[in-house]
Amino acid sequence: MGKRSFNKTPMREQAPEVRQHNFKEVALGYNMEEGQLEAARCLQCKDAPCITHCPVMIDIPGFIRQIKLGNMAEASKILSRYTNLPAICGRVCPQEKQCEMVCRLGRSKKFEPVAIGKLERLVADWELDQPTDVTDVPKDKGKVAVIGAGPSGLTVAGDLAKIGYDVTIYEALQAPGGVLTYGIPEFRLPKRIVRKEIEQITEQGVKIETDAVVGKTITMDEIMHDFDACYIGVGAGTPNFLGIPGTNLNGVYSSSEYLTRINLMHGYEFPKYDTPVQQSKHVVVIGGGNVAMDSARSARRLGADTVTVIYRRSSEELPARVEEYQHSVQEGIQYSWLTNPVEYLSDEDGNLKGVKCIKMKLGEPDDSGRRRPEPIPGSEFTIKADTAIEAIGQGPNKVLLDTFPELNKNKWGYIDADEQTCATSVPGVFAGGDIVTGAATVILAMGAGKIAAKEIDQYVKSHHSMATV
Amino acid sequence: MYKITERTVLSEREIEFWIIAPRVAAKAQPGQFVILQVDQFGERIPLTVCETDEASGQIRVIFQVIGKSTAELKHLNAGDELQDVVGPLGKPTEIKNYGTVLVVGGGVGIAVLYPVIRGLKQAGNHVITILGAKTKDLVILREECAMYSDELILVTDDGSLGQKGLVTDAMKAVFAREEINQAWAIGPGIMMRYCTDVATKAEVPIYVSLNPIMIDGTGMCGCCRVLVNDQIKFACVDGPEFLGDQVDWDGFIQRMHQYHPEEEEAYQAYQEKQVQLNG
Ligand SMILES: Cc1cc2nc3c(=O)[nH]c(=O)nc-3n(C[C@H](O)[C@H](O)[C@H](O)COP(=O)(O)OP(=O)(O)OC[C@H]3O[C@@H](n4cnc5c(N)ncnc54)[C@H](O)[C@@H]3O)c2cc1C
Numbered sequence: 089m090g091k092r093s094f095n096k097t098p099m100r101e102q103a104p105e106v107r108q109h110n111f112k113e114v115a116l117g118y119n120m121e122e123g124q125l126e127a128a129r130c131l132q133c134k135d136a137p138c139i140t141h142c143p144v145m146i147d148i149p150g151f152i153r154q155i156k157l158g159n160m161a162e163a164s165k166i167l168s169r170y171t172n173l174p175a176i177c178g179r180v181c182p183q184e185k186q187c188e189m190v191c192r193l194g195r196s197k198k199f200e201p202v203a204i205g206k207l208e209r210l211v212a213d214w215e216l217d218q219p220t221d222v223t224d225v226p227k228d229k230g231k232v233a234v235i236g237a238g239p240s241g242l243t244v245a246g247d248l249a250k251i252g253y254d255v256t257i258y259e260a261l262q263a264p265g266g267v268l269t270y271g272i273p274e275f276r277l278p279k280r281i282v283r284k285e286i287e288q289i290t291e292q293g294v295k296i297e298t299d300a301v302v303g304k305t306i307t308m309d310e311i312m313h314d315f316d317a318c319y320i321g322v323g324a325g326t327p328n329f330l331g332i333p334g335t336n337l338n339g340v341y342s343s344s345e346y347l348t349r350i351n352l353m354h355g356y357e358f359p360k361y362d363t364p365v366q367q368s369k370h371v372v373v374i375g376g377g378n379v380a381m382d383s384a385r386s387a388r389r390l391g392a393d394t395v396t397v398i399y400r401r402s403s404e405e406l407p408a409r410v411e412e413y414q415h416s417v418q419e420g421i422q423y424s425w426l427t428n429p430v431e432y433l434s435d436e437d438g439n440l441k442g443v444k445c446i447k448m449k450l451g452e453p454d455d456s457g458r459r460r461p462e463p464i465p466g467s468e469f470t471i472k473a474d475t476a477i478e479a480i481g482q483g484p485n486k487v488l489l490d491t492f493p494e495l496n497k498n499k500w501g502y503i504d505a506d507e508q509t510c511a512t513s514v515p516g517v518f519a520g521g522d523i524v525t526g527a528a529t530v531i532l533a534m535g536a537g538k539i540a541a542k543e544i545d546q547y548v549k550s551h552h553s554m555a556t557v
Numbered sequence: 558m559y560k561i562t563e564r565t566v567l568s569e570r571e572i573e574f575w576i577i578a579p580r581v582a583a584k585a586q587p588g589q590f591v592i593l594q595v596d597q598f599g600e601r602i603p604l605t606v607c608e609t610d611e612a613s614g615q616i617r618v619i620f621q622v623i624g625k626s627t628a629e630l631k632h633l634n635a636g637d638e639l640q641d642v643v644g645p646l647g648k649p650t651e652i653k654n655y656g657t658v659l660v661v662g663g664g665v666g667i668a669v670l671y672p673v674i675r676g677l678k679q680a681g682n683h684v685i686t687i688l689g690a691k692t693k694d695l696v697i698l699r700e701e702c703a704m705y706s707d708e709l710i711l712v713t714d715d716g717s718l719g720q721k722g723l724v725t726d727a728m729k730a731v732f733a734r735e736e737i738n739q740a741w742a743i744g745p746g747i748m749m750r751y752c753t754d755v756a757t758k759a760e761v762p763i764y765v766s767l768n769p770i771m772i773d774g775t776g777m778c779g780c781c782r783v784l785v786n787d788q789i790k791f792a793c794v795d796g797p798e799f800l801g802d803q804v805d806w807d808g809f810i811q812r813m814h815q816y817h818p819e820e821e822e823a824y825q826a827y828q829e830k831q832v833q834l835n836g
């Protein structure tokens with residue numbers, strides 16, 4: 089075997105000049121040869137640290153070894169033991185803060201870590217092209233309702249169906265997928281991939297009912313009455329607003345609205361699809377997470393001349409995935425660090441014409457250990473803008489919670505559920521994902537789903553045996 | 558899929574559908590709405606549930622043709638199917654016995670008002686109703702509103718039906734002669750704003766039903782936000798009814814015009830296509 093290269097095997101990408109004008113996927117994936125080259129960089133560690141830093145503890149050296157051997161079916165089988173959505177996780181997990189952060193190869197100064205995420209994607213994409221063999225398990229163990237068809241709900245549903253539960257997912261929107269469908273854009277996560285991963289779950293016999301808002305269309309009483317147990321995975325879908333003067337001007341959006349118009353409603357294909365998105369020239373995005381990156385890069389693709397991300401801390405604190413940040417810079421997105429908006433400025437007709445900002449400096453560390461940004465008096469300046477997108481975080485989705493006061497909540501309004509079991513204050517009702525943790529990650533939402541499936545199985549079994557005594 | 562069972566033309570621009578949507582029919586209360594989507598290309602269109610028939614699992618909706626999406630909707634017939642109907646959404650009207658109530662409906666807002674009138678009457682209120690529109694043909698649901706009103710006052714801009722003038726004139730006259738415990742105004746933004754002014758002057762609390770642009774209708778996008786009592790509220794989950802004197806009317810009316818250029822474009826492209834297709 090040849091010498092290990094210091095760097096990750098590069099993944100082919102659409103060139104920045106090209107991709108900033110289309111919504112097609114940016115990263116094109118490894119071919120088999122590239123994958124095997126990368127797999128050969130793995131040291132096959134005993135007590136591999138990457139495993140313990142994966143929220144669902146995937147046997148990472150195990151599946152990488154199978155890629156190296158050219159045994160994709162085996163690699164895929166290993167992955168499927170731990171994750172139901174590998175093609176998605178391979179694309180959107182913050183690997184640099186999880187498995188790749190602790191990769192032993194990457195520990196030595198000269199080497200970059202193994203490209204674990206890209207290898208996961210290779211295997212998962214290979215699997216999506218294979219015919220699925222579904223073993224028809226009789227659905228006789230009990231009935232379970234899952235509320236919300238995001239990554240968390242989909243995972244619970246898939247796992248329970250595989251072991252013989254009759255599962256129905258209720259989803260408020262017209263399409264399943266949660267944030268994967270309405271939030272994360274096509275160029276980062278093609279909807280074709282999301283649909284295929286969801287198909288693999290429905291092929292297990294899971295029923296998905298769309299247009300079903302639990303709390304409105306169906307009540308929690310009905311769910312509790314008709315099912316043996318239920319799982320709440322309704323996400324953290326309520327957008328926060330800074331609430332600075334001018335928030336209601338035309339041209340000011342929450343990232344949720346902006347991205348929903350583009351992704352769920354296909355606004356980028358207007359007028360073939362009917363839902364419009366504003367045609368902007370100068371866009372300001374407020375925030376520093378993945379959501380901010382997605383909004384900025386979408387605005388660019390819709391033809392904006394300038395897109396500026398303003399973030400109140402410095403580049404070091406940026407919470408977004410590094411890859412997304414790098415991609416955005418290549419696409420011409422500008423950054424104004426240590427900057428906070430203070431007011432949206434209006435033209436005569438109530439349209440946004442600029443964002444008045446103030447410069448910040450980093451003071452003493454706050455509770456989160458990060459240095460607290462403080463405004464510098466007298467440093468105000470204005471950025472010209474016809475569109476401003478606030479990507480400053482979300483709160484719990486309250487439509488269901490408001491109708492179900494029996495459920496205990498924590499001080500932020502999220503569901504109070506046991507981390508180890510996903511159990512809530514109401515017996516038979518389990519919860520996980522963003523509605524428990526607050527806006528987090530796909531893999532954590534999926535991890536909670538895996539735990540909940542096991543616990544729900546235990547719960548229903550003990551309940552049934554009680555019933556038969 | 559949700560089947561349209563009946564289609565009636567109420568006026569030149571207002572159409573009525575009965576749609577099979579049993580889950581909505583079983584739950585909808587006055588003041589609530591549905592969102593429907595014709596097919597995957599369509600917009601999500603919020604429409605008030607005007608009436609339900611739980612036994613046959615049907616709901617009745619009325620819409621005005623104002624843009625591309627509603628123009629498309631107009632071309633559907635009994636037997637056609639809609640891809641999505643979701644609801645009931647929003648908070649129901651607070652129906653109880655207030656005593657004497659004054660309810661004012663303008664244009665297609667009458668369709669939103671009708672279930673409220675019915676609910677209030679059934680709860681034992683003395684109901685005084687004012688219906689207004691530009692001209693006679695646009696005063697829809699006259700007989701039905703009359704059935705549940707103790708007094709019905711009709712107003713048109715051109716005097717072709719009832720009194721000539723504005724609904725606010727009729728309101729003032731009622732306030733002058735009658736003690737009103739609670740009022741409602743449902744119609745175009747401008748109308749609701751002026752009705753609020755009149756009611757507030759007469760010191761009568763008034764509810765209005767806001768219909769901002771919406772997408773999901775479940776509190777997830779913030780597109781429908783309005784300032785109420787200086788706080789950001791989402792009309793789809795916190796409303797659609799709010800106390801009129803607490804609404805930031807300037808902001809609300811301005812936001813209604815948001816997508817004008819883009820919607821114009823879609824509507825025009827659609828009309829051109831229709832011309833090509835139908836000659
Ligand atoms: C733009 C954006 C980019 C992101 N990028 C990344 C990334 O790169 N990597 C990463 O790991 N994470 C990312 N995240 C975070 C990640 O998407 C979420 O943590 C994850 O989707 C949470 O999953 P969930 O299943 O808990 O909830 P969601 O995905 O929010 O799904 C909840 C579902 O429940 C439905 N629902 C809500 N209320 C009801 C009700 N009453 N009845 C029925 N259905 C209901 C909703 O419509 C929704 O479909 C991103 C988030 C956003 C918004």
Ligand code: SF4
Nearest residue numbers: 130131133138191192
């Ligand atoms: S830590 Fe890195 S080198 Fe070690 S097994 Fe995991 S991926 Fe391979």
Ligand code: FES
Nearest residue numbers: 774776778779793
């Ligand atoms: S329509 Fe999206 S929050 Fe109200």
